[in-house]
Amino acid sequence: MKKLIFFLLVFISNSLYCEEGSDLYSFNNDIDYERFNSLNKELRCPKCQSSSLDGSNSPISKDLKNQVHKLILEGKTDDEIKSYLIARYGDYIVYEPRFNSTTLVLWVGPFIFLFLVLFIAFYLNMRKSKDVEVK
Amino acid sequence: MNNIVTKLPLVVFVILVASLFIFLKNDNQELNSVLIDKQFPDFNLSSLDKSKVLSKNDLEDLPFIINVWATWCITCRVEHPFLMQLKNNPDITVYGINYKDDRREALNLLDRTGNPFKFSIFDPEGRLAIDLGVYGAPETFLIGKDGLIKVRHTGALTPEVWEEKFTKYID
Numbered sequence: 001m002k003k004l005i006f007f008l009l010v011f012i013s014n015s016l017y018c019e020e021g022s023d024l025y026s027f028n029n030d031i032d033y034e035r036f037n038s039l040n041k042e043l044r045c046p047k048c049q050s051s052s053l054d055g056s057n058s059p060i061s062k063d064l065k066n067q068v069h070k071l072i073l074e075g076k077t078d079d080e081i082k083s084y085l086i087a088r089y090g091d092y093i094v095y096e097p098r099f100n101s102t103t104l105v106l107w108v109g110p111f112i113f114l115f116l117v118l119f120i121a122f123y124l125n126m127r128k129s130k131d132v133e134v135k
Numbered sequence: 136m137n138n139i140v141t142k143l144p145l146v147v148f149v150i151l152v153a154s155l156f157i158f159l160k161n162d163n164q165e166l167n168s169v170l171i172d173k174q175f176p177d178f179n180l181s182s183l184d185k186s187k188v189l190s191k192n193d194l195e196d197l198p199f200i201i202n203v204w205a206t207w208c209i210t211c212r213v214e215h216p217f218l219m220q221l222k223n224n225p226d227i228t229v230y231g232i233n234y235k236d237d238r239r240e241a242l243n244l245l246d247r248t249g250n251p252f253k254f255s256i257f258d259p260e261g262r263l264a265i266d267l268g269v270y271g272a273p274e275t276f277l278i279g280k281d282g283l284i285k286v287r288h289t290g291a292l293t294p295e296v297w298e299e300k301f302t303k304y305i306d
Contacts, residue, residue, distance in 0.1 A: 046270035059235065060270045063261045088268040090169040116147060123140050 025069045032072050039068055039078060042096065046089050168268055168287035175201075175278055176266035183233045183241055183255035193254075196228035198285075198305055200277050202252070202292070203264060205236040206244050208272040214291040218251035221297075226305050231255035234264055234272050279304050 027033045040054035045061045053061045053068070064085070071081045085093045097103040177191050194201070202218060204211040221229050231252035233241045238257060245255075258264055267276065268287075277286035277300075285304045288296060 046268075060261075063235075063265060067265055087169065088266060089270070090268070113147075116143065120140060120143060 025065075027072070035078060036069060036072055039072075039081060040065060042094060043068070043082075043085065044093055044095055046093060052095070168284070170268055170284045170287065172283050172285070174282065175276075175284060176263065178256070178263040178266070180256050180258055180263060183231070183238065183245075183257045185238070185257075189254070189256050194230055194278070196253070197280050197282060198226075198278060199228040199230055200275055200301070201230040201232060203232045203234045203267075203269050203272045203274040204255075205234045205272050206240045207236065208234075210291045211273045212248075214273055214293065215248060215251065217292055217294060217297070219249050222251045228253055232263060233257050234269070235259060235261050277301050277304055 043053045045056040047058045233255045275288045275292045279285040
Protein backbone atom coordinates (compact mmCIF):
# COMPACT_ATOMS: atom_id res chain seq x y z
CA MET A 1 0.00 0.00 0.00
CA LYS A 2 2.80 2.39 0.89
CA LYS A 3 4.43 1.64 -2.41
CA LEU A 4 1.22 2.39 -4.23
CA ILE A 5 0.87 5.76 -2.49
CA PHE A 6 4.46 6.53 -3.30
CA PHE A 7 3.95 5.82 -6.99
CA LEU A 8 0.74 7.82 -7.04
CA LEU A 9 2.55 10.77 -5.50
CA VAL A 10 5.35 10.52 -8.01
CA PHE A 11 2.81 10.33 -10.80
CA ILE A 12 0.85 13.36 -9.57
CA SER A 13 3.89 15.51 -8.93
CA ASN A 14 5.18 14.60 -12.36
CA SER A 15 1.97 15.67 -14.07
CA LEU A 16 1.93 18.90 -12.08
CA TYR A 17 5.42 19.58 -13.27
CA CYS A 18 4.36 19.08 -16.90
CA GLU A 19 1.40 21.42 -16.52
CA GLU A 20 3.65 24.25 -15.48
CA GLY A 21 4.94 24.95 -19.00
CA SER A 22 3.91 28.58 -19.38
CA ASP A 23 4.81 29.53 -15.82
CA LEU A 24 8.40 29.57 -17.00
CA TYR A 25 7.54 32.84 -18.70
CA SER A 26 7.02 35.97 -16.67
CA PHE A 27 4.68 38.78 -17.65
CA ASN A 28 3.89 42.27 -16.50
CA ASN A 29 0.25 41.46 -15.87
CA ASP A 30 -2.35 38.69 -15.97
CA ILE A 31 -3.86 39.86 -19.24
CA ASP A 32 -0.57 39.34 -21.07
CA TYR A 33 -0.28 35.93 -19.49
CA GLU A 34 -3.74 34.99 -20.77
CA ARG A 35 -2.90 36.38 -24.21
CA PHE A 36 0.27 34.29 -24.30
CA ASN A 37 -1.66 31.13 -23.49
CA SER A 38 -4.42 31.73 -26.00
CA LEU A 39 -1.99 32.74 -28.77
CA ASN A 40 -0.04 29.53 -28.24
CA LYS A 41 -3.26 27.59 -28.73
CA GLU A 42 -4.11 29.46 -31.96
CA LEU A 43 -0.64 29.04 -33.44
CA ARG A 44 0.45 25.83 -35.08
CA CYS A 45 3.77 24.08 -34.67
CA PRO A 46 5.48 24.15 -38.09
CA LYS A 47 7.32 20.90 -37.50
CA CYS A 48 4.58 18.68 -36.16
CA GLN A 49 1.62 19.74 -38.38
CA SER A 50 -1.18 18.64 -36.07
CA SER A 51 -0.42 20.29 -32.78
CA SER A 52 -0.40 23.83 -31.47
CA LEU A 53 2.67 25.56 -30.07
CA ASP A 54 1.06 25.03 -26.69
CA GLY A 55 0.85 21.27 -27.10
CA SER A 56 4.26 20.75 -28.64
CA ASN A 57 7.64 20.31 -27.07
CA SER A 58 9.64 20.38 -30.30
CA PRO A 59 12.59 22.78 -30.28
CA ILE A 60 11.07 25.04 -32.94
CA SER A 61 7.88 25.41 -30.88
CA LYS A 62 9.92 26.46 -27.88
CA ASP A 63 11.73 29.03 -30.00
CA LEU A 64 8.48 30.38 -31.38
CA LYS A 65 6.96 30.53 -27.88
CA ASN A 66 9.99 32.50 -26.74
CA GLN A 67 9.48 34.82 -29.68
CA VAL A 68 5.78 35.29 -28.88
CA HIS A 69 6.73 36.02 -25.27
CA LYS A 70 9.28 38.59 -26.40
CA LEU A 71 6.82 40.29 -28.75
CA ILE A 72 4.17 40.49 -26.01
CA LEU A 73 6.67 42.12 -23.67
CA GLU A 74 7.50 44.58 -26.46
CA GLY A 75 3.84 45.61 -26.40
CA LYS A 76 2.78 44.08 -29.73
CA THR A 77 -0.92 43.30 -30.24
CA ASP A 78 -2.21 39.78 -30.99
CA ASP A 79 -2.76 40.75 -34.63
CA GLU A 80 0.75 42.13 -34.98
CA ILE A 81 2.21 38.93 -33.52
CA LYS A 82 0.17 36.76 -35.90
CA SER A 83 1.18 38.90 -38.88
CA TYR A 84 4.80 38.66 -37.79
CA LEU A 85 4.64 34.86 -37.85
CA ILE A 86 2.57 34.64 -41.05
CA ALA A 87 5.17 36.81 -42.81
CA ARG A 88 7.77 34.17 -41.96
CA TYR A 89 5.94 30.85 -41.86
CA GLY A 90 2.90 31.51 -44.05
CA ASP A 91 -0.85 31.08 -43.45
CA TYR A 92 -0.07 27.61 -42.21
CA ILE A 93 1.11 28.89 -38.83
CA VAL A 94 -2.39 30.00 -37.72
CA TYR A 95 -5.17 27.48 -37.19
CA GLU A 96 -7.79 29.92 -38.39
CA PRO A 97 -6.59 31.01 -41.83
CA ARG A 98 -6.91 34.63 -42.87
CA PHE A 99 -9.28 35.71 -45.58
CA ASN A 100 -7.31 36.08 -48.82
CA SER A 101 -7.29 34.78 -52.38
CA THR A 102 -5.78 31.39 -51.50
CA THR A 103 -8.06 30.77 -48.53
CA LEU A 104 -11.19 32.08 -50.28
CA VAL A 105 -12.43 28.56 -51.12
CA LEU A 106 -12.09 27.52 -47.48
CA TRP A 107 -14.22 30.37 -46.24
CA VAL A 108 -16.82 30.67 -49.00
CA GLY A 109 -16.96 27.05 -50.21
CA PRO A 110 -19.25 25.68 -47.48
CA PHE A 111 -21.80 28.48 -48.05
CA ILE A 112 -21.82 27.84 -51.80
CA PHE A 113 -22.47 24.16 -51.13
CA LEU A 114 -25.24 24.97 -48.68
CA PHE A 115 -26.84 27.30 -51.20
CA LEU A 116 -26.62 24.67 -53.96
CA VAL A 117 -28.19 21.99 -51.79
CA LEU A 118 -31.05 24.27 -50.74
CA PHE A 119 -31.59 25.35 -54.33
CA ILE A 120 -31.74 21.78 -55.63
CA ALA A 121 -33.97 20.59 -52.82
CA PHE A 122 -36.33 23.52 -53.40
CA TYR A 123 -36.38 22.92 -57.18
CA LEU A 124 -37.07 19.20 -56.90
CA ASN A 125 -39.80 19.87 -54.38
CA MET A 126 -41.43 22.41 -56.69
CA ARG A 127 -41.39 19.96 -59.57
CA LYS A 128 -42.89 17.21 -57.49
CA SER A 129 -45.80 19.36 -56.38
CA LYS A 130 -46.33 20.46 -60.02
CA ASP A 131 -46.48 16.80 -61.07
CA VAL A 132 -49.07 16.17 -58.43
CA GLU A 133 -51.17 19.10 -59.65
CA VAL A 134 -51.06 17.88 -63.25
CA LYS A 135 -52.21 14.44 -62.24
CA MET B 136 -33.03 23.41 -67.30
CA ASN B 137 -34.62 20.37 -65.81
CA ASN B 138 -31.72 18.17 -66.80
CA ILE B 139 -29.04 20.53 -65.62
CA VAL B 140 -30.45 20.88 -62.13
CA THR B 141 -30.93 17.17 -61.51
CA LYS B 142 -27.42 16.46 -62.73
CA LEU B 143 -25.89 19.28 -60.73
CA PRO B 144 -25.12 17.17 -57.62
CA LEU B 145 -23.25 14.68 -59.78
CA VAL B 146 -21.23 17.43 -61.47
CA VAL B 147 -20.35 19.03 -58.13
CA PHE B 148 -19.38 15.65 -56.74
CA VAL B 149 -17.07 14.94 -59.66
CA ILE B 150 -15.41 18.35 -59.31
CA LEU B 151 -14.98 17.79 -55.57
CA VAL B 152 -13.38 14.37 -56.05
CA ALA B 153 -11.09 15.71 -58.77
CA SER B 154 -9.91 18.65 -56.68
CA LEU B 155 -9.36 16.50 -53.59
CA PHE B 156 -7.39 14.09 -55.73
CA ILE B 157 -5.14 16.89 -56.94
CA PHE B 158 -4.67 18.67 -53.61
CA LEU B 159 -4.17 15.59 -51.45
CA LYS B 160 -1.48 14.34 -53.78
CA ASN B 161 0.54 17.46 -53.06
CA ASP B 162 3.33 16.81 -50.63
CA ASN B 163 2.24 18.94 -47.70
CA GLN B 164 5.18 17.97 -45.52
CA GLU B 165 7.06 20.71 -47.25
CA LEU B 166 5.65 24.13 -46.50
CA ASN B 167 5.86 26.69 -49.24
CA SER B 168 8.00 29.54 -48.19
CA VAL B 169 6.30 32.92 -48.09
CA LEU B 170 9.73 34.44 -48.51
CA ILE B 171 10.10 33.56 -52.19
CA ASP B 172 11.00 36.71 -54.13
CA LYS B 173 11.55 38.63 -50.89
CA GLN B 174 14.74 40.22 -49.60
CA PHE B 175 17.03 38.23 -47.36
CA PRO B 176 16.29 39.35 -43.76
CA ASP B 177 18.64 41.66 -41.87
CA PHE B 178 20.72 40.18 -39.09
CA ASN B 179 23.59 40.94 -36.76
CA LEU B 180 25.36 37.81 -35.58
CA SER B 181 28.91 36.69 -35.04
CA SER B 182 30.72 34.38 -37.41
CA LEU B 183 31.17 30.78 -36.28
CA ASP B 184 34.94 31.27 -35.96
CA LYS B 185 34.27 34.40 -33.83
CA SER B 186 36.47 36.47 -36.17
CA LYS B 187 33.85 39.14 -36.82
CA VAL B 188 30.28 40.35 -36.52
CA LEU B 189 28.35 39.62 -39.69
CA SER B 190 25.42 41.40 -41.28
CA LYS B 191 23.46 41.05 -44.51
CA ASN B 192 26.10 43.10 -46.37
CA ASP B 193 28.66 40.36 -45.83
CA LEU B 194 26.66 38.02 -48.05
CA GLU B 195 28.02 39.81 -51.09
CA ASP B 196 28.71 37.15 -53.73
CA LEU B 197 25.50 36.80 -55.74
CA PRO B 198 24.07 34.33 -56.51
CA PHE B 199 24.61 32.26 -53.39
CA ILE B 200 23.11 29.44 -51.40
CA ILE B 201 22.89 29.53 -47.64
CA ASN B 202 22.65 26.23 -45.81
CA VAL B 203 21.18 25.80 -42.31
CA TRP B 204 23.22 23.13 -40.53
CA ALA B 205 24.16 21.79 -37.10
CA THR B 206 26.30 19.07 -35.58
CA TRP B 207 23.19 17.42 -34.07
CA CYS B 208 21.61 17.18 -37.51
CA ILE B 209 22.17 13.78 -39.09
CA THR B 210 20.79 14.61 -42.54
CA CYS B 211 23.32 17.46 -42.73
CA ARG B 212 26.06 14.85 -42.90
CA VAL B 213 24.33 13.20 -45.83
CA GLU B 214 24.44 16.38 -47.88
CA HIS B 215 27.91 17.41 -46.73
CA PRO B 216 29.84 15.73 -49.60
CA PHE B 217 27.62 17.48 -52.14
CA LEU B 218 28.19 20.85 -50.45
CA MET B 219 31.93 20.18 -50.70
CA GLN B 220 31.44 19.68 -54.43
CA LEU B 221 29.51 22.93 -54.74
CA LYS B 222 32.34 24.75 -53.02
CA ASN B 223 34.38 24.18 -56.19
CA ASN B 224 31.60 25.44 -58.45
CA PRO B 225 32.66 28.92 -59.65
CA ASP B 226 29.07 29.98 -60.43
CA ILE B 227 27.81 29.86 -56.86
CA THR B 228 28.98 30.78 -53.35
CA VAL B 229 28.06 28.65 -50.35
CA TYR B 230 27.40 30.27 -46.97
CA GLY B 231 26.27 28.49 -43.82
CA ILE B 232 24.05 29.22 -40.83
CA ASN B 233 25.13 27.18 -37.84
CA TYR B 234 21.74 26.63 -36.20
CA LYS B 235 21.25 26.16 -32.43
CA ASP B 236 24.58 24.49 -31.95
CA ASP B 237 27.67 24.45 -29.81
CA ARG B 238 30.42 26.61 -31.29
CA ARG B 239 33.31 24.34 -30.40
CA GLU B 240 31.65 21.15 -31.59
CA ALA B 241 30.68 22.83 -34.84
CA LEU B 242 34.23 24.04 -35.51
CA ASN B 243 35.53 20.57 -34.66
CA LEU B 244 33.21 18.94 -37.15
CA LEU B 245 34.29 21.32 -39.93
CA ASP B 246 37.94 20.62 -39.09
CA ARG B 247 37.42 16.89 -39.32
CA THR B 248 35.15 16.62 -42.35
CA GLY B 249 35.98 19.75 -44.34
CA ASN B 250 34.41 23.19 -44.51
CA PRO B 251 32.21 23.79 -47.57
CA PHE B 252 31.23 27.31 -46.46
CA LYS B 253 32.84 30.63 -47.27
CA PHE B 254 31.81 31.39 -43.71
CA SER B 255 29.11 30.28 -41.28
CA ILE B 256 26.88 32.61 -39.32
CA PHE B 257 26.60 31.49 -35.69
CA ASP B 258 22.91 31.50 -34.71
CA PRO B 259 22.65 29.68 -31.36
CA GLU B 260 19.15 30.98 -30.54
CA GLY B 261 17.75 30.54 -34.03
CA ARG B 262 16.93 34.23 -34.41
CA LEU B 263 17.91 34.57 -38.08
CA ALA B 264 16.34 31.14 -38.60
CA ILE B 265 12.95 32.40 -37.39
CA ASP B 266 13.19 35.35 -39.78
CA LEU B 267 13.75 32.83 -42.58
CA GLY B 268 10.82 30.65 -41.50
CA VAL B 269 13.17 27.77 -40.73
CA TYR B 270 11.70 24.91 -38.69
CA GLY B 271 14.49 22.35 -38.77
CA ALA B 272 17.80 21.46 -40.30
CA PRO B 273 18.99 21.08 -42.96
CA GLU B 274 17.38 23.78 -45.04
CA THR B 275 18.90 25.50 -48.03
CA PHE B 276 18.00 28.85 -49.60
CA LEU B 277 19.10 30.16 -52.95
CA ILE B 278 19.47 33.91 -53.36
CA GLY B 279 19.50 34.97 -56.99
CA LYS B 280 21.52 37.60 -58.83
CA ASP B 281 18.88 40.22 -57.99
CA GLY B 282 19.40 39.58 -54.25
CA LEU B 283 15.98 38.00 -53.77
CA ILE B 284 15.25 34.56 -52.27
CA LYS B 285 14.47 32.19 -55.14
CA VAL B 286 14.40 28.69 -53.65
CA ARG B 287 13.79 27.22 -50.26
CA HIS B 288 14.54 23.53 -49.83
CA THR B 289 14.00 21.52 -46.64
CA GLY B 290 15.89 18.27 -46.19
CA ALA B 291 19.09 17.01 -47.73
CA LEU B 292 20.46 18.81 -50.77
CA THR B 293 21.23 16.12 -53.34
CA PRO B 294 22.48 16.41 -56.94
CA GLU B 295 18.94 15.51 -58.11
CA VAL B 296 17.32 18.27 -56.06
CA TRP B 297 20.02 20.65 -57.25
CA GLU B 298 19.25 19.88 -60.92
CA GLU B 299 15.53 20.10 -60.43
CA LYS B 300 15.17 23.19 -58.26
CA PHE B 301 18.36 25.23 -58.20
CA THR B 302 20.24 25.20 -61.50
CA LYS B 303 17.67 27.25 -63.38
CA TYR B 304 18.60 30.30 -61.30
CA ILE B 305 22.32 29.98 -61.97
CA ASP B 306 24.11 30.33 -65.28
